Structure formats: C-alpha cells, structure tokens
Amino acid sequence: MRASALCLLPLLALLAPALAAVSYRGHEVYRLVPTEEQLPVLAEWRQRADIDFWSQVHLAGHPVDVRVPPHLQREFREHLYRHRVEHQLLINDLEQVFEMERQWAQTRAVSRNPESRISFTEYLRYDEILQYLLDLASNYSDTVTVESIGNSYAGRDLDIIKISSGGDDTRPVILIDAGIHAREWIAPAAALYVINQLVENPAESALTDNVDWHIVPVLNPDGYEYTFKEDRMWRKTRSTEITGCVGVDGNRNFNFHWNETGSSNDPCSDTYAGPMDFSEVETSYLRNHINRNIDRIKLYLTFHSYGPYMLYPWGYTSELPDDWETLDALGQEAIEAQQAAGGPNYTIGSIYNVMYAASGVSNDWVKGVAGVNLSFTLELPGGGDTGFDPPASDILSIVTPFFEAIRVFGQYVADNYG
Ligand code: 0X9
Numbered sequence: 001m002r003a004s005a006l007c008l009l010p011l012l013a014l015l016a017p018a019l020a021a022v023s024y025r026g027h028e029v030y031r032l033v034p035t036e037e038q039l040p041v042l043a044e045w046r047q048r049a050d051i052d053f054w055s056q057v058h059l060a061g062h063p064v065d066v067r068v069p070p071h072l073q074r075e076f077r078e079h080l081y082r083h084r085v086e087h088q089l090l091i092n093d094l095e096q097v098f099e100m101e102r103q104w105a106q107t108r109a110v111s112r113n114p115e116s117r118i119s120f121t122e123y124l125r126y127d128e129i130l131q132y133l134l135d136l137a138s139n140y141s142d143t144v145t146v147e148s149i150g151n152s153y154a155g156r157d158l159d160i161i162k163i164s165s166g167g168d169d170t171r172p173v174i175l176i177d178a179g180i181h182a183r184e185w186i187a188p189a190a191a192l193y194v195i196n197q198l199v200e201n202p203a204e205s206a207l208t209d210n211v212d213w214h215i216v217p218v219l220n221p222d223g224y225e226y227t228f229k230e231d232r233m234w235r236k237t238r239s240t241e242i243t244g245c246v247g248v249d250g251n252r253n254f255n256f257h258w259n260e261t262g263s264s265n266d267p268c269s270d271t272y273a274g275p276m277d278f279s280e281v282e283t284s285y286l287r288n289h290i291n292r293n294i295d296r297i298k299l300y301l302t303f304h305s306y307g308p309y310m311l312y313p314w315g316y317t318s319e320l321p322d323d324w325e326t327l328d329a330l331g332q333e334a335i336e337a338q339q340a341a342g343g344p345n346y347t348i349g350s351i352y353n354v355m356y357a358a359s360g361v362s363n364d365w366v367k368g369v370a371g372v373n374l375s376f377t378l379e380l381p382g383g384g385d386t387g388f389d390p391p392a393s394d395i396l397s398i399v400t401p402f403f404e405a406i407r408v409f410g411q412y413v414a415d416n417y418g
C-alpha cells in the first residue's frame with residue numbers, strides 16, 4: 001500500500017500544475033499607437049504565438065493593446081524603441097486585474113438577490129445564462145421558446161432563444177450570436193441585455209411586432225466556462241487534436257475562403273483555422289441553424305470585443321461587396337443612435353480595411369455563402385486601461401446605449417422586410 005502510494009507521488013506532482021489555473025502574474029499590457037510606416041512591424045509581431053494582440057485593428061493612429069509575458073518584455077521594449085512606436089504601459093501585472101475581477105464576482109455572489117432572474121453588474125456563468133433563458137421561456141411562453149441547436153464539444157447545450165410575438169414562423173428573422181471567442185465576456189452580456197429588453201421591457205414591444213429574433217448568447221460555452229475556471233485569456237473552442245494543442249478559432253472555421261489569410265495552420269495559435277472547415281461542432285451547428293432558416297434570416301449580427309468597431313464584409317479581401325453602401329449607411333445610422341444615447345464612437349468599415357485580414361470568419365460566410373446581405377461584426381468596447389473586458393460594474397453603462405444600435409437594425413428589418 002505504502003509503496004504504491006509513494007510511487008504515485010511524482011505522478012501527482014506532474015499533474016498538479018496542469019490542473020492549476022493559468023496565472024498572468026507579471027504580464028504587461030502595452031497600448032501602441034502605430035503610424036502608417038509602423039503597421040508592418042506590428043503585423044510581424046502578430047504572427048508570434050507568444051504575444052497576445054487584444055484588439056485586431058490595423059489603422060494608423062488607432063490604439064492596439066498587446067499582452068506581453070515576462071520573458072519577452074525586454075525584447076519587446078527594445079523593438080518598440082528601435083521602431084520608435086508610440087506606446088504606453090497600461091497594466092504592469094495583469095493577474096492583479098483578474099484578482100480584482102474574481103473578488104468582485106465573489107462579493108456579488110454573496111449579496112445577490114435570489115429573486116432577480118438577471119443581473120447586469122456581473123458576468124454570468126453559462127448555467128446562470130441558460131437558467132435565465134429557461135425562466136423567460138416559462139414566464140413568457142407566448143413569445144419565447146428556447147431550443148438547443150446542438151451540443152458543444154464537451155456536451156453542453158448550445159441554446160438559442162427565439163422571440164416571436166406571432167406570425168407562425170413567417171416573419172423575417174434577425175439572428176444574433178455572441179461568445180464565439182471565449183474571453184470576450186462583454187459580448188454574451190450584451191446579447192443577454194438585448195434578450196432582456198426584447199422580452200421583459202414592454203416599452204420595446206414594437207421591436208418584436210413584425211420581426212422575430214433568434215439569439216445564441218454563448219456560442220462557445222466550453223471556452224467561456226474555461227475562462228472562468230482555468231484561463232481567463234482563452235479565446236478558442238476546447239476541442240482536442242492529437243497534436244497536443246487545444247482548440248480552434250471558431251471565427252476562422254467557416255468555409256468561405258477558409259484558411260486563406262489572417263488565420264493560422266498552427267494548432268497552438270489563437271487564430272488556428274482548424275484541421276478543416278467546420279471542424280468545430282459549435283460553428284457547424286450554427287451553420288445548420290442558418291441553413292434551416294435561410295428564407296427568413298434577413299440580418300446577422302455577431303458580437304465580439306473589443307473595439308468599438310462596426311465591421312462588415314469582407315474579411316478575406318480589401319475589395320468591398322457590391323452593396324457596401326447599404327451596409328455602411330445602416331451601420332452609420334446604428335452608430336449615431338447609440339452615440340446619441342451616450343455610447344462611444346465606433347469605427348466603421350470592412351473588416352479587411354479596419355482590421356487585419358481574416359478569412360473563414362462567420363460574417364463573411366453568412367453573406368458570401370448563406371446569402372444574407374446584411375451581416376455585421378460588432379466589436380463592443382473593451383476595458384480601457386483596466387484590461388480586456390470592462391469591469392462588471394460598467395456592464396450596464398455599456399449595453400444600454402449599445403441597445404440603441406440594435407434598435408436601428410430591428411427597425412430597418414421591420415421597414416424593409418416586415
Ligand atoms: O479576429 C476576429 O475574429 C475578430 N476580432 S476579435 O478581436 N474579436 O478576435 C474580427 C472579426 C471580424 N470579422 C471579419 N474579419 N470578417
């Protein structure tokens with residue numbers, strides 16, 4: 001007995017670090033403001049798997065936040081000075097930011113009113129989000145149904161909420177998803193707020209008069225849960241391959257110009273396109289849902305962070321779609337509406353031109369293959385100088401004006417297809 005227990009000890013010691021949560025102690029976050037000439041320098045660093053670009057923007061004069069682990073900091077600073085890149089140290093110990101985030105969540109969990117179904121002062125766990133959807137389905141059974149479009153890699157239900165005030169499934173549909181990127185917590189929070197307003201705020205009932213809404217608040221629940229339990233900075237799915245590295249970037253996995261540009265063949269990269277297109281169950285179940293409802297879906301929005309940016313196709317080429325002026329005008333209108341309500345100024349444009357090239361992304365596929373003309377990526381604001389996501393206490397002040405943009409999209413579909 002004793003001997004065999006002793007034999008196990010080294011094995012347990014080996015396993016222990018793998019089970020521990022990933023620490024970001026000493027990780028620095030820099031805000032860079034590149035000039036036109038410096039953009040290629042940034043593009044080169046972007047290829048490195050060990051430097052984490054938090055925002056993908058690629059415009060001169062626009063800030064780019066970058067997480068640099070301790071062992072690369074000297075080299076990174078030397079690079080900055082050599083190329084004279086304007087920069088500022090935003091965070092000198094990222095783990096401290098995450099500690100505060102966890103403390104807040106703990107305090108909230110204790111003080112939370114068990115009566116209230118939803119909260120916008122904390123980032124909810126996946127089971128809390130599903131519970132909210134199910135509560136809505138039972139409390140508003142005339143208008144709300146909740147279905148699973150499939151299961152995640154780890155077997156979690158991929159729930160979709162359908163909001164419909166009538167019309168027997170003949171009305172135009174607005175499809176929204178959020179959380180394909182696990183760490184972008186503000187995106188599911190924004191989707192929940194949209195759901196909350198459409199269902200529970202009687203003053204917003206006009207938005208569901210002629211239009212149905214299908215919303216998947218967390219498209220990558222395995223990754224989402226992993227960011228709470230193991231690694232706050234996880235972005236991809238959690239599927240495993242024999243190669244050793246885990247996960248695929250769901251937003252490189254769609255089969256439209258798949259893996260052509262701005263994505264990686266390296267399974268360890270954060271923008272890994274996958275072993276083949278639609279290799280991930282999460283992206284393929286979304287595709288199936290879109291295909292099943294293709295006659296009715298008139299507008300697609302996918303929520304990400306962070307920007308703020310409003311992006312339309314294409315991501316794979318600098319060329320613009322034929323109807324880009326329609327997309328641009330609608331996007332502008334949405335931006336102005338949320339700005340009038342106190343929201344920030346979103347930068348608008350095609351993905352390729354505002355950001356770095358990216359192919360196999362969902363909003364390109366939805367337009368290019370599924371044929372939904374109105375297809376946008378909305379990159380919500382990040383945490384500014386406090387980190388990746390806004391502090392949970394700021395959620396409401398972000399999603400409230402954001403909803404005004406959603407209202408513009410809703411009205412547009414009602415006016416043109418309703
Ligand atoms: O790179 C991405 O997948 C998105 N940015 S993020 O920082 N949230 O990762 C941008 C995707 C924009 N859409 C297209 N490239 N079509």
Ligand code: ZN
Binds near residue numbers: 251304305
């Ligand atoms: Zn994203």
